[in-house]
Amino acid sequence: MSKIGKPKVERYDAPSGGWGSARSVTEIVLRERVPLKSGALLTRQNKHGGFACVSCAWAKPGKPHPLEFCENGAKATAWEVTSKRCGPEFFAGHSLTELRGWRDYDLEEVGRLTHPLRYDAASDRYRPVSWAEAFADIGAELKALDPDSVIFYASGRAALETSYLYQLYARLYGTNNLPDSSNMCHESTSVALPKSIGVTVGTVTLNDFDQADCLLFFGQNPGSNSPRMLHDLQEARKRGAPIITFNPLRERGLETFVNPQSPVEMLTDHPTQISTQYHQLKPGGDIAALAGMCKALLTADDLALEQGQPAVLDHAFIAEHCHGFAEFCEWLQRQEWPQLERQSGLTRSALEAAAAVYGRRQKVIGIYGMGLTQHRHGVETIQMLTNLLLMRGNIGKPGAGICPVRGHSNVQGQRTVGITEKPELAPLEQLGERFGFTPPQDKGRNTVEACEGILDGSVKAFIGLGGNFLRAIPETSLMEPAWRTLRLSVQIATKLNRNHLVPADKAYLLPCLGRTEIDRQNGVEQAHSTEDSTGCIHGWRGVAEPPEGDLLSESAIVAGLAKATLPDNPKVTWDAWVADYALIRDEIALSFPEIFHDFNARMWEVGGFHRPLPAAKREWKTETGKANLIVPRSLDADPDMPASGRDVLTLMTLRSNDQFNTTIYGYHDRFRGVKGTRAVLLMNRNDIERLGLAEGDKVQVSTVADDGVRREVGPLRVTPYNIPEGACGGYYPECNALIPLWHHAEGSKVPAAKAIPVRLNKLIVANDGGFPVEPEGYGAQY
Template sequence: MKKNIQGLDQYEGAAGGWGAVKACASHVLTQKSPLRDTIALFKMNQDKGFDCPGCAWPDPEHRSPMELCENGVKAVSWETTSKKASPAFFARHTVKTLWEMSDYELENNGRLTHPMKYDIITDTYEPVAWEQAFAEIGDIMRGLAPEQVEFYTSGRTSNEAAFLYQLYAREYGSNNFPDCSNMCHSPTGTGLGSSIGIGKGTVELSDFDAADLVICVGHNPGTNHPRMLATLREVALRGGKIVSVNPLRERGLERFSFPQSAKEMLTGGHTELSGEYFQIRIGGDAWFFRGVMKALLELNTRRVERQQPAVIDNDFIASQTAGFNALKEDLLRLKWTDIERGAGLDRQAINAFAEMYARHERVIISYGLGITQHRNGTQNVQQLINLLLMRGNMGRKGAGICPLRGHSNVQGDRSVGINEAPDEAFNLRLEQHFGITVPRAHGRASVESIKAIERGESRALICMGGNLAVAMPEPQRIFPAMQKLDLQVHVATKLNRSHLLVCKNSWILPTLGRSEQDVQLSGIQSVTVEDSMSMVHASTGGLKPASRWLKSEPAIVAGLARATLPNSPVNWEALVSDYRLIRDAIEAVIPAFYDYNQRIAAPGGFRLDNPASRGEYRTASGKATFHVCTTEAISEDSLVNGELILATIRSHDQYNTTIYGMDDRYRGVTGRRDVIFLSQQEASQRQLEQGDRVDITALDDKGHACPGRVLRRQTVHIVSMATKSIAAYLPEANVLLSLDAVDEESLTPAYKSVPVSVSKSME
């Protein structure tokens, strides 16, 4: 019998419903700006409105009057708050006292209102004039070598700002572009690029209307992309099948009460989503899908022997793919005992999944960070493509791959040039259009940038948004390294912990929020963003800015560039005066954005060309490519003596490192974050009960304890979860991660395959 522990319970309801409505109202009220919030919510995700700063789920063709979700409301009210972190606030708080605040408290102090510079004498941030800030930063930048500077980009950055940012960095001479995609979906770009010739998903929103089966893998739509729930609901209501593959049972994958459905809200009803749920162990994805493919081969053999229709699409494989024979040989060599141990499920369950897949003609696989944030993240992605290719579920309506991006424009930033290794055609067009010379040396991604800072090779960091130091693994290594820099510049809307890692010269430059009016010389400006399905559309803020001292991201980039590069041939002032000129430049440098300004004028914008969607694969062979999996998520050597595999996860009141509140409603957690999630079986084996306090210690590749990577006094919450698995919240659990444990092909950190041991805390 479970103990009654404060803040821990079992949530019995559906996702959404009145609980979501209540949470929205509560959050709006706590930000003390209900009128401003209400105005913003009616403009969010609407034609001629602004794009939600939350997830990158696409907008439907026919939009409701309020095209939003619970976490979108949280994101907007967090931005439109009346609370202000003004110069008076900073005068009252030293950096030392600010450091004692929680991450939630830091951001909840409100919007940044003035450019601020750190003063080491007073240990406070003090207001500074914009031109003085630009001049001083530019002077320091000119004293550094280009390879000593890191240019970080958050996925909230618009296409226009990101393009100017990469132009600034490249004219300066650097290809060092750590960005948030390096921490999440780089395995998607690498894996899909090698398999189908484009590093993006192939489906459109309308494909969900035609799919017979939607397979959800390694994601939690109820929290991380709630608007997807409405799409899944439509699939279920028309008789399509949804199945989930995930170690932890998530309510948003099981059932949903649509807040905009009068019937469900008035009757307390809901729509069942996943008909079946396969709880593989954390890190068991590649084993599971290899097992499914092996089962398909065996099923196909039986069908052929009985003169029944084949389940393998041999015609598609022969005409449109390469590498199938090598994959087939690998699958036939695999032993079922190894597959079962690796996946954490028995052969019967894997066979059942394969038979279900074989019964459906048009299949979409959607996936999230539960696939990518592993040491074999790229190969995980490739196995999903392998499975789709085996039955021809690529290049046709109602079928394909659907990676679920997090930040609203992380995909767009990469499309317009935030890339540490651009191709030569891009370089040449950039040089020709602007009359500059750009570097050819391969730049650094996030982990490489952090290590260069740690070694002292990098001396400066400029951040377009984000909370880099907190988001990355091993803050116990990163925090002191950041404080040794010569220069840090943070472009932000709110205060966060990375801003407090002050160094020799530190600035915070406040920027407009997505919901706010951006007025330049030519009038009100629109920016553009790209969603998870390659749709590019305009976003136009309408609210009065939180402070008259705020500048837009493009204006801040231009100010930095003018101060750093006084002899630049780029007309930065003209570009910022009218963002249509920035889009003209993007069009000139990146042909995929042809007729850019004309096409974003249409409601809903336009879709970037996606050859794989129509069965055209721009790989070396010209065909979709099967890839054999050669690595595991973690070494089996670290799974001896009953150790567990840990995944870091978000709470429901959280967006990446932004903490909106202290609840995780769908998992039954209220008012706390000191929680680890464990199955009853694993708890019993360790003589643990609900509410017990435990310490979590990371293990190295040989199963040895890492004393410097420990998370102490966490509270056990027993939930429905796979064996050999444990989960804890980020960023708190990032102390357990390792900067050296990454996907070798994309360098994305292994946030979700960390071998750990669990022991009772000493009282």
């Protein structure tokens, strides 16, 4: 295994971006042994005619910067085009039992998978297998199973073309079991916004960012999760737009930024202040904070009208476009400030200050991430942010709207082309008529329901189109042993990860091309497409030569599995589609004509083309025909697991600056000053003292839940950090073992990973330099 240096924690005072970002990019390019000629790939990243970043889904501008990639985007590209290889010879020398003792980082550092593999239980190793044999055996297994017992999971990285084929394969097979990574993050958005404003996605584009005169940030960390957004935030600040941030932790990317692409800024090291107000509310305090801002606006409006001053609220917009305003106002008037302060963790004066700035601005964007979605009442929290925007007419006009920041690069796009467990969101009638079959009508299983099915034995097989499912989900300690009871596990991947090391009765590991790479079918280079966070669809081409070995494209793998599983259908031309992806796009256009008409031509428009967003034009596709202000049931975002007791803290899971989703690029969370380890628990100094702990102490963390399941993670190092009292933070995915499967958002079933009541147990650990050796097993033994 690789060496990661002696662990240490120290204060980091430098801005985001800057020389720290430049050094980090250089380090990973060298570490991954990226060939010199491949280093030029970064100049083609997120550029017209180049390739889309395989990391986050932030918008790709029509007029890109000279280098249109960020630190984590460069890491993702280096990670994919690495010259390191993970072939049959590696597995001949390592059993899965041995590899389960490796760190997640070291597993992926072995390199790119090069050959299809089948698990051999007798030797506890993966053995090479031909594609023909793999497809035939997988197809035979699937033919023998009830379609409802099979899960077709998608991670969010596959292009629109592959995603369309994948959902068609599942439905021809007979199931809507199409969960995806959105179920673990922004499904709350897809449930909340249709009821409020009649769309499933955000309403803003990059053009709106250029015009906005104020930005509201809730529970999103652009410095680590979408660093290219920092350019848009910096430009907003330079033209005087305030940025008001609500987040429990002080995140460097929301404080200061030095643009690595600006020679002047790099030479002077003069940062731009990003947030003009920074409110550290408690985890789950967003509903109360938003209610406080709304209440302050309502009071200010009443006072302005009494004094004959211009109104604070947009009464004309509300009268013409909104439903439920009177009921919402009545609810606001019943809310008392002491309760709002207690639930939010903020003072009345702080909330009134935020409302005052918001009330003076005309074009405001509300931006949010999983800090809103991953709560028991995550759906209602998003609806409260929508209420705040609607009160001043900030949806459906230039420079204003709501902006959920999606995670994985095409997670929004794969939903657009039919990867969903909800039959009402898929064009089943069109698919049935076009391909001559009767699509399944029953609701499929989402991610939580797929886990429940694996635990109770009703799920027999799992096909994973990318991802590291077992590592990304909650309830780790129960799910790993249950996974071994599956009849079949098929994983389509570029690199080895933890999920691949937990075999089913039959397990296959199928290597695919990466998005950065040239995809040749019968000698012809293919193009593909993705949709970004702003509903913009772009065409792309890989530019790197694929690794040597026996790899197939994701589309070819899906087609190969489908042909081996399904009866012949002359209307379903798998071979022709794989030979020419333009034919797949023609089918997408027929299935979704409103969005994808003239797809093959429009995908090459500079800057891409946007899907229709009715709410952006003040067309409300809701039951009332208007935008709805929805009253929340409670100010408490997580009422099912209250953090009661002086010794109980609320844990929120976090991502490092050196990771993307479950992919660990390194052990240096630069912005938080943590280096060489991920086994830390970030705590407020007052809580450390109050609980009789000291910096550097080792603790075992356990979930406070009376359901008979033991959930533990540790040992973790107690680490002081600027986090609200009563809260603590630990890294995802390692802390997923602490999340009960049933602790999820109502309506969306997104795991409530941002509010987990925990207790700490101080451990006596031999002196090892202040840190545990990682990973010390897996799951509950992390």
